[in-house]
Amino acid sequence: MKNVDLIIRNTEILTMDPDFSVFNPGAIAISGTSILAVGLETEILSDYSSSSVIDGKGKIMMPGFVNAHTHVPMTLLRGLADDLRLDVWLMGYMMPVEREFVSPDFVNLGTRLACAEMIRSGITSFADMYYFEEEVAKATAEIGMRAVCSQTVLKFPTPDSQFFEESLEMSRDFISRWKNHDLIVPSVAPHAPYTCTAEILHASAALAAEFDVPLHTHLAETSVEVENMRRENRMPVIPYVKKQNLFDAKVLAAHCVHVDDGEIHTLHHAGAGVAHNPSSNLKLSSGVAPIKRMLEVGLNVGIGTDGPASNNDLDMFEEMRLTSFLQKGFSGDPTALPARTTLLMATRLGAQAMHIGHLTGSLERGKRADLILIDVNPLHNSPRFRHDPNGSYAQIVYASKATDVQDVMVNGKWLMRDQQLLGLDEENLLKLSREYARKIDQFLIKRESSVLSKLVAIGGTEEEESFEIQLKVRIDDPKPLINKLNNSTIEIIRKRHYREFDLYFFFADIEQGILRYREDEFINDLGKIEQVRSRLTLIGPTSEDKFEQEVLLSRSRYLAPATQSPRFYREYFKPQFEKEIEKDRVRYLVRYKDVEFFINFDHITTPTIGHFVEVKSRTWSRQDAEMKSHLITELIEFLGADLEEATSDDYIEMVR
Amino acid sequence: MKNVDLIIRNTEILTMDPDFSVFNPGAIAISGTSILAVGLETEILSDYSSSSVIDGKGKIMMPGFVNAHTHVPMTLLRGLADDLRLDVWLMGYMMPVEREFVSPDFVNLGTRLACAEMIRSGITSFADMYYFEEEVAKATAEIGMRAVCSQTVLKFPTPDSQFFEESLEMSRDFISRWKNHDLIVPSVAPHAPYTCTAEILHASAALAAEFDVPLHTHLAETSVEVENMRRENRMPVIPYVKKQNLFDAKVLAAHCVHVDDGEIHTLHHAGAGVAHNPSSNLKLSSGVAPIKRMLEVGLNVGIGTDGPASNNDLDMFEEMRLTSFLQKGFSGDPTALPARTTLLMATRLGAQAMHIGHLTGSLERGKRADLILIDVNPLHNSPRFRHDPNGSYAQIVYASKATDVQDVMVNGKWLMRDQQLLGLDEENLLKLSREYARKIDQFLIKRESSVLSKLVAIGGTEEEESFEIQLKVRIDDPKPLINKLNNSTIEIIRKRHYREFDLYFFFADIEQGILRYREDEFINDLGKIEQVRSRLTLIGPTSEDKFEQEVLLSRSRYLAPATQSPRFYREYFKPQFEKEIEKDRVRYLVRYKDVEFFINFDHITTPTIGHFVEVKSRTWSRQDAEMKSHLITELIEFLGADLEEATSDDYIEMVR
Numbered sequence A, B: 001m002k003n004v005d006l007i008i009r010n011t012e013i014l015t016m017d018p019d020f021s022v023f024n025p026g027a028i029a030i031s032g033t034s035i036l037a038v039g040l041e042t043e044i045l046s047d048y049s050s051s052s053v054i055d056g057k058g059k060i061m062m063p064g065f066v067n068a069h070t071h072v073p074m075t076l077l078r079g080l081a082d083d084l085r086l087d088v089w090l091m092g093y094m095m096p097v098e099r100e101f102v103s104p105d106f107v108n109l110g111t112r113l114a115c116a117e118m119i120r121s122g123i124t125s126f127a128d129m130y131y132f133e134e135e136v137a138k139a140t141a142e143i144g145m146r147a148v149c150s151q152t153v154l155k156f157p158t159p160d161s162q163f164f165e166e167s168l169e170m171s172r173d174f175i176s177r178w179k180n181h182d183l184i185v186p187s188v189a190p191h192a193p194y195t196c197t198a199e200i201l202h203a204s205a206a207l208a209a210e211f212d213v214p215l216h217t218h219l220a221e222t223s224v225e226v227e228n229m230r231r232e233n234r235m236p237v238i239p240y241v242k243k244q245n246l247f248d249a250k251v252l253a254a255h256c257v258h259v260d261d262g263e264i265h266t267l268h269h270a271g272a273g274v275a276h277n278p279s280s281n282l283k284l285s286s287g288v289a290p291i292k293r294m295l296e297v298g299l300n301v302g303i304g305t306d307g308p309a310s311n312n313d314l315d316m317f318e319e320m321r322l323t324s325f326l327q328k329g330f331s332g333d334p335t336a337l338p339a340r341t342t343l344l345m346a347t348r349l350g351a352q353a354m355h356i357g358h359l360t361g362s363l364e365r366g367k368r369a370d371l372i373l374i375d376v377n378p379l380h381n382s383p384r385f386r387h388d389p390n391g392s393y394a395q396i397v398y399a400s401k402a403t404d405v406q407d408v409m410v411n412g413k414w415l416m417r418d419q420q421l422l423g424l425d426e427e428n429l430l431k432l433s434r435e436y437a438r439k440i441d442q443f444l445i446k447r448e449s450s451v452l453s454k455l456v457a458i459g460g461t462e463e464e465e466s467f468e469i470q471l472k473v474r475i476d477d478p479k480p481l482i483n484k485l486n487n488s489t490i491e492i493i494r495k496r497h498y499r500e501f502d503l504y505f506f507f508a509d510i511e512q513g514i515l516r517y518r519e520d521e522f523i524n525d526l527g528k529i530e531q532v533r534s535r536l537t538l539i540g541p542t543s544e545d546k547f548e549q550e551v552l553l554s555r556s557r558y559l560a561p562a563t564q565s566p567r568f569y570r571e572y573f574k575p576q577f578e579k580e581i582e583k584d585r586v587r588y589l590v591r592y593k594d595v596e597f598f599i600n601f602d603h604i605t606t607p608t609i610g611h612f613v614e615v616k617s618r619t620w621s622r623q624d625a626e627m628k629s630h631l632i633t634e635l636i637e638f639l640g641a642d643l644e645e646a647t648s649d650d651y652i653e654m655v656r
Helices: A041-047 A072-077 A086-101 A104-120 A133-143 A164-178 A198-211 A223-233 A237-243 A261-269 A278-283 A291-297 A316-331 A339-353 A391-399 A426-447 A451-457 A479-484 A566-573 A622-639 B041-047 B072-077 B086-101 B104-120 B133-143 B164-178 B198-211 B223-233 B237-243 B261-269 B278-283 B291-297 B316-331 B339-353 B391-399 B426-447 B451-457 B479-484 B566-573 B622-639
Strands: A006-014 A022-031 A034-040 A053-055 A059-063 A065-070 A123-130 A146-153 A184-190 A214-219 A250-255 A273-276 A300-303 A371-375 A405-410 A413-417 A462-475 A490-506 A514-523 A529-539 A543-547 A550-561 A577-592 A595-606 A610-618 B006-014 B022-031 B034-040 B053-055 B059-063 B065-070 B123-130 B146-153 B184-190 B214-219 B250-255 B273-276 B300-303 B371-375 B405-410 B413-417 B462-475 B490-506 B514-523 B529-539 B543-547 B550-561 B577-592 B595-606 B610-618
Touching: A006 A041, A006 A391, A022 A041, A034 A041, A059 A339, A059 A391, A065 A250, A065 A273, A065 A300, A065 A339, A072 A086, A072 A104, A072 A123, A072 A133, A072 A426, A086 A426, A104 A123, A104 A133, A104 A413, A104 A426, A123 A133, A123 A214, A123 A405, A133 A146, A133 A164, A133 A184, A146 A164, A146 A214, A164 A184, A164 A198, A184 A198, A198 A214, A214 A237, A223 A237, A237 A261, A261 A291, A273 A339, A278 A316, A278 B316, A291 A300, A291 A316, A291 A339, A300 A316, A300 A339, A316 A339, A316 A391, A316 B278, A316 B316, A339 A391, A451 A529, A451 A550, A462 A622, A479 A622, A490 A566, A514 A566, A577 A622, A595 A622, A610 A622, B006 B041, B006 B391, B022 B041, B034 B041, B059 B339, B059 B391, B065 B250, B065 B273, B065 B300, B065 B339, B072 B086, B072 B104, B072 B123, B072 B133, B072 B426, B086 B426, B104 B123, B104 B133, B104 B413, B104 B426, B123 B133, B123 B214, B123 B405, B133 B146, B133 B164, B133 B184, B146 B164, B146 B214, B164 B184, B164 B198, B184 B198, B198 B214, B214 B237, B223 B237, B237 B261, B261 B291, B273 B339, B278 B316, B291 B300, B291 B316, B291 B339, B300 B316, B300 B339, B316 B339, B316 B391, B339 B391, B451 B529, B451 B550, B462 B622, B479 B622, B490 B566, B514 B566, B577 B622, B595 B622, B610 B622
Parallel strands: A006 A053, A006 A059, A065 A123, A123 A146, A146 A184, A184 A214, A214 A250, A250 A273, A273 A300, B006 B053, B006 B059, B065 B123, B123 B146, B146 B184, B184 B214, B214 B250, B250 B273, B273 B300
Antiparallel strands: A006 A022, A022 A034, A059 A371, A371 A405, A405 A413, A462 A550, A462 A610, A490 A514, A490 A577, A514 A529, A529 A550, A543 A550, A577 A595, A595 A610, B006 B022, B022 B034, B059 B371, B371 B405, B405 B413, B462 B550, B462 B610, B490 B514, B490 B577, B514 B529, B529 B550, B543 B550, B577 B595, B595 B610
16 A cells, blocks of 8 residues: 555546546546556555545546647737738737737736636646747746747747847757756747748757757648748748758647648658647638648647637637537548547647657656546536447537636646636736736727728738848949949849839828838830839838948838729828839849849939949848948949948938 | 616627627616617616616626527437437437437426526527427426427428328427417428428428418538439429428528528528528538628528537537638638627527517617626636727637626526526436436447447448338239230339349347348349449338238338448347348339339249239328328239238248
């Protein structure tokens, strides 16, 4: 008779172990953080005793749910904006609000709010991806939940870093300090192939492999992502990330909606886990992932809620139900994804997908005591039938609600008893979150009267965050400079000739930015107009850094196709005043010393302010910007322009 | 200052009226069963006073949900069987259990259990379709909910009637007595085009039109239904039912998953309502209805839970969420079915689809006081944003749970206050329902060891409930009889020739029925075998009625394609003993006096028991059976067989 810390007895236990063992009435013996034994009550009670014995009568005990993909601090943005196109939602609402409000405090509070909600609905482990991820880890560890916490890396500026080098450095530091935590598995999250450079993917994989921690990312979420990938790299998403050595790391890939059979096998061979997010995939119109096929191939597929801003809650019961229903509905086979399989995804397979299957996901000897008790006898789940051994799985997946969860334990410690959260002050969390909501409301109400929101409101804008290093020099005649381009040190990749008609709208509040209506007339080699394109660009306030002569401009732009007339936009946006610029532009894309540059030879015809040469290059890092700044000076001097004539003014600033 | 029975004040009111009026803070004045006024609190309080004023602080008030299609007594079958093919689920589980257990008491208890669950989740009105529908009406009226109660009519025997004439008579009686009830709208429910004859559809429509009550039915639920309809009637489902004059009545059509644009317009012109059941349609693999298009055309589309046996609960929050998500996910447009539209479907449009829109579905002066109050500030729905006027709709559709409903009023009477049901003894309901579950479990556990369940377990069975009127006569030589067929009074529609090899399995328990393995060899005009088909038939115990010489046989058969060898079935079913019969059969389908008959000329070769002629016809009603019985005798005599040689034995009974 071995004495243990705790015995829970007289309950139906769904272990979710590889044999799907069910013990009824069952019991579990827990010592410290771990499960010492689980089995039939008679056997457990004959081998173990404890001064603490709990009766689980009328409840089902099972492993806690594993939320395999989420962005928990976004609880604070729940319901901020719904029923919008992904770009409008993301670029028009989420990212501007995140830029304004996301701070360590925001992340910490959002995590605590999310943990309270997740504990209430029976979640014991989750895989998170956000900014200031250390705050997620801190709050989660303090509350006592288990999580894979992934620090986001992006090629764009984020709320926690201006350049990706900083995010990577933050990730390394975070991982090295949290590596051996009992509850937290630190991780790095290159956001997605289309929001990361190849370099970021390589570096992230190397970092995760070095510390043997998971790498968390979004893969193949939308068909547009796959189409773009095929066009730009002539391959689908999974082979592309494989080529960037992503699978050197233990990958947790969220979504995988648009993957083919070969890609599923690649993921399987790579030992990658997949997080399926059915609510988010439908709500954002991404599609339905081929889960049935993934499971047949043997992939570890977990279920995630995704962030509460696109769901709008953290309820694994809703996700399970939807997972089963969608696979049945779209395979034409109502036996697809039976309840037991779906519950397995929501527990053990999810833990395996997160690469923490050795710790949690099933009730087995030696695993951590991460478990929940569910009341399966409420009105909405009555009566209960016993004739079918799978009936209990079906009850939980098809009829139980998050509010039926009674008790939650993580790592041997109770986080909820009889629906009372232990150690979390819900009233205070709600109060603090209401304060954030009030401030965000104020921000948005103010912004709703802004040019950007009006631009968003007329549809289809996409944001472009650009960092450009550029140098502009006034010249008398472009011909001698153009002749200089015919030189072996400069490779001309492309040349285009066009006329640009720009109409600028200025607003009383300069923070609103400047709205440009542009018509581009492309002129072919015969001097004929080949194509006309119209678009709107809202140019945000520009921040400048000087590098020698050159200027590093970082600015955000919102682009939208201009389907209406200039008159329409004038009436719609009601600018304070307008300016017009018309120019003839010959644009070269060249390669010089292995770097690509645009060289524009501009002749400003309205107003008549003469000729200019402009050399530009995109950049994503500070180090890169410095290197390019040297090359631009070299190029300008080589072409023979006079650096004394350099100007940092935009054309629009030269116009009275 | 007018005095009223009740004022509810200081709450955000979503009226769901045609202007989508929102009052915040709003108030409502109620007198008797009806809404006297709804508006801004300041206005209502200056016009009305009451000794009973309730503060709705922190809650949203809205019309109660309208569950536009369900089978409420099936709460007692919730979770009985899941993850099965529709035919196995329906024919193997639901129908056998219903045949055994459905009684007025079952229906009454199931309705009360369902009403308790529906009130808890904020449903105030529902459209039901079941057997013993008067019991649904009685229980619902007693509890105080509003419902359209539809008595089912089928061409098969049902738990409440043997022939459809009885069901129609029950419906007429039920409708005439409940016609002017304050809460119940009685109605008739021809189950579906494929489970009703054209005659039943005509008669049901005429009945509903005569009393001006709704007609409730299932239309175009599965693609198989549409394919069969096209094959048999050369048109899709909606034109077919139109041809049967169905739209003479006010139709409520459940499902309409597989309808084209023309059919949507037909439904619209007919003033028919549609009930969308997304959970059921996915769970049973039926598909996704084109709701977005239906709404564009202007159809009244409500949302239903369908029966709790295929859902598995009665939760309109789950259905709303799924309705929005599915239309977004499958239109490729995340702005499709925004929350406000979905909430409209779940309230006013649903009431209009049920043809009770003049009574309920929105909070407007003159409508009945059917309303609910929801707590929109729980943890899983915090924080709240105010900047977007549609934010409250999104909160309810995307993040609220059924358990957030606080108060429910129907017809001016509170049914739930502060989550306490008034006038329903939940504990007793649960106790009684557990007793039914125990009995059904016993029945199924016993049956699970039966031949039928084993047949079901190996897949794809379909049930055929047949009523046949037949006469069999021993003859010496078929030739003279066959020659007689060439006569102007008999039209030969089809002739087939085949050899049949039958293997019969007999079991110790004769209630198990007899299992037949049959190979049919079709023989073409050249005497060659053209096609071979193998199938299993489990022949249930036969009930017989004598009509003159003829026998009316009613029996249930379960058919399954036989994909395995006779050896496999022998080992799998372990019969007590077997019999073999081999025969040569020439089968004519003829028309005689406007009625179709099968005439079989059988030569039994193993064992050698000689020649027989058999005349058969299907029948669906007793009156029809009597008429056909006369014609069969005439036919047999006309062919020249000796009625003295008539036998009511099956061939199998003639074999030692």
